[in-house]
Amino acid sequence: MYATVLLEALPGKILGFDQELVIEVGIQWINTIILIVIMSKFLYKPVKQFMSARSERISKQIRDAGEAEQLAKDMKEDYEGKLRDIERERGEILTVARKRATDKTEELLFQAREEADQFRARAQKDIELAEEKVKDEMKRQIIEISTLLAGRFATISLDRQTQDRLIDEAIADMGGVKWLR
């Protein structure tokens, strides 16, 4: 049946190697080339270029993001380093300040102690001087009283009882005589 079909088709031609075929091949060749050039140049190429440009753009964005990330990391490291330096400096400053404060405190305490000692010594000396002065005064008063008593003994005759009373009165007039003990 297939052979019959082909034989019947001969006048119309399914396959024939003649001059007509050569001309038709020429026409179809031109058609093919025109179509392929148009499709390749005006369809494939622009779409491919769009895709390549997009790929390039995305690659660049990824690259930029990587660089930015690296920069951020470097900056972070830098700042962390600076913070560590600041922390260390703060520690050093605090240590120095504490030491200075301690030294100053000790110095002040020493000065205060010294001044207090001096003040105490001076006060002690004043007390001693005042005591001396009071002693001298008391001695002088005793002498005066003794002189007075002696004068009375000499002028008035006294009995034993009166003499004792007078002495007691003299002693009572003098007040506390602890300094004599």
Next chain:
Amino acid sequence: MDFTNHKMAPLFTINGRTVYMTQSIFGTWVVMGILIAFTIFVRIYMRRKHFQDVPKTGSLQNVLELAVESMHNMAASNAGKDLDWLGGYFFGVFAYILLCNYAPLLKLRPPTADIATTIPLALNTFLLIHVLGLVRRKGEYLKDFVKPVFLFLPIHIIGELARPLSLSFRLFGNILGGMIMMDLLYISLPIFLRIALPDAIHLYLDVFVGALQAFIFSVLSMTFIRERASLEEE
């Protein structure tokens, strides 16, 4: 039942011989018109900035990018990475053969069922194989013809000439065979079975075989070019 390539209208005259527009030439022009119109539409679409960085799934841009990338990858893997620029050529070839094979869906005689359509495609491949081989590999290309000894030169020449013949006749034969089988099927089927059953056969013989033949032609052409013209090591 007529499978012949009818003459439709006179085109021009050479040496007193009239050249006619055949059904296959008409079909080719229809296919060309569709593809060129599509190309113009895509260019306008692109120029109006409808192309986005992230295309929507199933959109025209998505499908086009898939087709372009697939063809580029196919060229890179079959013809070699140094010849991946042939993707553009094979994109055109694939689209042309595919639409020619699908012409019966538009009630046209498939242009690829005419040897005059398949020979130019095979000749293009033949020229690409040898011109690229000679330009890129120079002496090495010529040495291939006398390997392993000079006596093999005629065999190599026959082998090279057989390539375009096999390419063109494979495509022509498959599409013509499919066309004949479809017609025979329509004739042999009782009328009540002609409604739905042929659709399944159309799906296989026109759609599946059409795509398969376009793919086979492109891949074989790329492989032949790689054998003779690629500088890539195997």
